[in-house]
Amino acid sequence: MVAITEAQATSEQVELTWDNGKTSAFLHVWLRDNCRCSICYHAVAMERILDSSSIPLGIQPKSVAVNNANEALEVVWATEDSHESSYPFEFLELYSGFADDGGETGQKLWGVADMERDLPGLPRVTYESVMADEKGVLAWLEMLNTYGFTIVGGVPHGRKRVEEVGRRISIIRNSFWGESSWDVKDKPDPTSLSLTGGELFPHTDLCFSDSQPGVQFLHCLEFSADKIVGGESTIVDGYFVAEKIRRENPEAFKVLTTQRIAHVFSSKKHHFRFDGPVITLDPLDGSVKEMRFNQALIAPLQAANKELYAALQLFARETRNLENLLHFRLKEGDMLVFNNRRMMHGRSGYDAVNTRRHLEGCYLDFEEFQGRLKKLREAGAAAA
Numbered sequence: 368m369v370a371i372t373e374a375q376a377t378s379e380q381v382e383l384t385w386d387n388g389k390t391s392a393f394l395h396v397w398l399r400d401n402c403r404c405s406i407c408y409h410a411v412a413m414e415r416i417l418d419s420s421s422i423p424l425g426i427q428p429k430s431v432a433v434n435n436a437n438e439a440l441e442v443v444w445a446t447e448d449s450h451e452s453s454y455p456f457e458f459l460e461l462y463s464g465f466a467d468d469g470g471e472t473g474q475k476l477w478g479v480a481d482m483e484r485d486l487p488g489l490p491r492v493t494y495e496s497v498m499a500d501e502k503g504v505l506a507w508l509e510m511l512n513t514y515g516f517t518i519v520g521g522v523p524h525g526r527k528r529v530e531e532v533g534r535r536i537s538i539i540r541n542s543f544w545g546e547s548s549w550d551v552k553d554k555p556d557p558t559s560l561s562l563t564g565g566e567l568f569p570h571t572d573l574c575f576s577d578s579q580p581g582v583q584f585l586h587c588l589e590f591s592a593d594k595i596v597g598g599e600s601t602i603v604d605g606y607f608v609a610e611k612i613r614r615e616n617p618e619a620f621k622v623l624t625t626q627r628i629a630h631v632f633s634s635k636k637h638h639f640r641f642d643g644p645v646i647t648l649d650p651l652d653g654s655v656k657e658m659r660f661n662q663a664l665i666a667p668l669q670a671a672n673k674e675l676y677a678a679l680q681l682f683a684r685e686t687r688n689l690e691n692l693l694h695f696r697l698k699e700g701d702m703l704v705f706n707n708r709r710m711m712h713g714r715s716g717y718d719a720v721n722t723r724r725h726l727e728g729c730y731l732d733f734e735e736f737q738g739r740l741k742k743l744r745e746a747g748a749a750a751a
Contacts, residue, residue, distance in 0.1 A: 368438075368456060368457050368460060369385045369386055369387045369389075369456070369460055370385065370386045370435070370438065370456050371383050371384070371385055371386075371433050371440055371456055371459070372384050372385065372386050372433070373433065374431050374432065374433050374440055375431075376395075376428050376431045378427075379394060379395065380392045380393055380394045380395060381393050381395065381398060381428065381431055381440070381442070383440070383459065383463075385460075385463070385465075387465075389463070389465045391459070391463035391464055391465065393459070393462070395426050395427060395428060396422055396423075396424055396426055398428075398442060398452065398454065399422050399426050399444060399450075399452065400415075400417070400419050400422055401454075402417065402450070402452040402454075403452075403453070403454070403455075403458070404450075404451070404452060404453070406450075407452075426444065426445075426446070427444075427445045428442045428443065428444055428445060429443045429444060429445040429449065430442070430443045434453075437453070438455060438456045438457070439453045439454055439455050439456065440453070440454045440456070440459060441453050441454075442454070472512075473509070473512050473513055474512065474513060474515070474606070475513050475514060476604055476606050476607040476610060477514065477604050477607055478604070478607055478690055478691050479689065479690055479691060479692070479693055480690065482514075482693060486514070489518055489693075489695060490510045490511075490513070490514045490516060490517045490518065491517065491518045491519075491520055492506065492507045492510065492517055492518075492519055492520070493519070493520055493521050494519055494520065494521040494522045494523070494532070494702075495521065497519055497532060497535055498531075498532075498535065501743060501746065502747075504535050504536070504739075504743060505740075505743040505744070505747055507519070507535075508536070508736070508739065508740045508743065509740070511582075511704060511705075511706065511736075512706075512740060514604075515604055515606070515705060515706045515709045515710045516602055516703065516704065516705035516706065516710050517703075517704050517705075518697075518701055518702065518703055518704070519532060519701070519702040519704060520700065520701055520702075521700055522586055522700050522701070522702045523700070524588065524699070524700065526548075526588075526727065527547075527548060527727075528586055528702075528727075529548050529584045529585075529586040529702065529727045529728060529729050530547050530548050530729055532584060532586075532702060532704075533582075533584050533729050533731055536582065536731055536735060536736055536739050537731055537732075537735035537736070537738070537739055538731070538732075538735060539729050539730070539731065540580055540729070540730040540731055540732050542573065542580070542730060543636075543637050544728075547729055548727055548728060548729040549727070549728055549729070550725065550726070550727055550728075551585065551725070551726040551727070551728055552724060552725040552726070553719035553724070558634045560663055563719065564597075564598075564716060564717050564718060564719025564720075564722070564724075565716050566713070566714065566715055566716035567601075567712075567713040567714045568661075568662055568663070568683070568686070568687060568713050569601060569602075569603045569660075569686040569687060569692065569711035569712060569713045570660060570661035570662070570663070570664075570711055570712070570713060571605075571658055571659055571660055571661060571707055571708065571710075571711055572707050572712075572730070573639075573707075573730075574630040574641065574659045574660060574661045574664065575630040575631055575632040575639040575640055575641050575661075575664055576639055576641060577641055578732070579657070579659060579707055579708055580707050580730035580731065580732065580733075581706065581707060581708060581730075581731055581732050581733020581734065581735065581736055581737075582704065582705070582706060582707060582730065582731040582733065582735075582736045583704070583705055583707045583712075583728060583729075583730055584702060584703070584704050584728055584729050584730075584731075585600075585697075585702065585703045585704075585726045585727075585728045586701075586702040586726060586727045586728070587697040587698060587699050587700065587701045587702070587703075587725075587726055588699065588725045588726065588727055589699060589723050589724065589725040590696075590697060590698065590699055590722075590723070590724050590725075591699075591722070591723050592718070592721050592722040592723065593721065595696075595717075595722060596717065596718060596722075597715045597716050597717035597718065597722075598696070598714060598715060598716075598717035598722060598724050599694045599695065599696050599714060599715045600694070600695055600696065600697050600703060600712065600713075600714055601692050601693065601694050601712065601713040601714060601715065602692075602693050602695075602703075602705065602710050602711070602712045602713075603686045603687075603691050603692045603693065603710070603711050603712075604691070604709065604710060605655075605658035605660075605686070605709050605710060605711050606655045606658075606709050607691065608682070608685045608686055608691055609623075609646050609655045609658070610655065611685060611691075612681065612682065612685060616681060618674075619677065619678040619681050619682075620646070620678075622674055622675055622677075622678035623644060623645045623646045623678050623679075623682055624644050624645075624646045624647070624648050625644060626644060626675050626678075627642045627643055627644060628642070628643075628644070628645065628665055628666075628668060628675075628679075629641070629642045629665070629666040629668075629669075630659065630660075630661060630664045630665060630666070631664060631665075631666040632664055640666070641659070643659060644659070645658065645659060645660050645679070645682060646658060646659075647659065656708075657708040657709075658708060658709065658711060659708075660682065660686075660711065662679075662683055665679075686711055694715070697726075706733075706736075707730070707733075708733060
């Protein structure tokens with residue numbers, strides 16, 4: 368943690384100098400709004416009590432001082448009650464604008480060659496380590512955050528194991544596929560191509576939903592035949608593909624990030640539609656934030672143009688390019704876990720008559736994964 372060496376109040380803000388040589392500034396109204404005393408903030412619920420709308424925009428401090436003993440900036444306000452606020456250095460550092468200068472996400476974007484070189488055994492953890500303690504969960508989620516997917520090995524046979532592992536992160540998300548978990552296997556009356564033995568091109572799940580699932584789990588319960596042919600799982604790093612297109616074909620990248628297409632799912636009982644770009648960018652820094660694509664579910668394009676078709680075809684080709692698309696075969700007891708907003712998954716076709724391939728799956732919302740990882744990191748840092 369860095370420390371404040373000097374604090375100077377101006378008419379609009381408090382300007383701080385830090386012992387790392389950097390400076391930051393906080394508006395007076397911001398400081399008053401974020402007072403952490405017990406009158407203004409509930410420390411247990413971690414919610415603001417103070418009514419932000421009651422703060423005069425021109426509020427001024429009566430005094431500003433650096434308290435090195437308490438490692439805090441102390442402000443007395445020029446109000447009728449001379450309210451006193453204390454801001455720990457650590458708290459102000461978080462909002463200083465330089466604490467995360469590196470912009471590191473911990474993610475490693477990869478193509479097949481990268482994966483074969485750096486992690487030929489693929490990102491793997493064991494069921495035992497995930498279930499044992501919080502340290503094991505943290506190691507697993509760090510790997511999931513880094514590569515976008517993991518394989519949990521040694522999962523005991525049985526229904527609902529996928530929910531058991533998912534709940535090591537947080538609450539399972541229900542969907543129209545079923546409450547909590549659902550099956551992926553060949554069915555005589557399929558409502559999705561995933562319930563056949565046919566090939567599945569790389570896609571994101573529930574791309575027709577207003578909020579795509581964040582993390583997806585697929586537990587291999589059965590994969591057997593006299594001779595297994597096909598049925599391999601495939602996965603591609605959508606962020607890697609997006610950045611490749613950004614570099615090599617900026618015009619196509621612009622189309623994929625700005626032109627809206629409709630993904631639609633419709634059955635006897637359900638209808639879902641979402642209109643949006645294939646690639647969503649972070650509005651602050653332009654980084655890739657979310658992929659949304661399933662060529663089987665794209666509705667007839669309205670106001671279509673050749674530029675859009677060309678961009679969609681380029682994107683599809685890149686996701687299927689063997690330099691980008693990883694192939695592997697899940698074994699019984701393996702559980703594939705991946706970021707559904709970054710990874711695109713699929714499978715090769717197989718003989719559904721003579722092959723028994725049964726996966727059980729479930730979803731989590733992405734914010735549940737993000738929050739769990741953040742809290743585990745904080746707990747690990749506090750224990751260090």
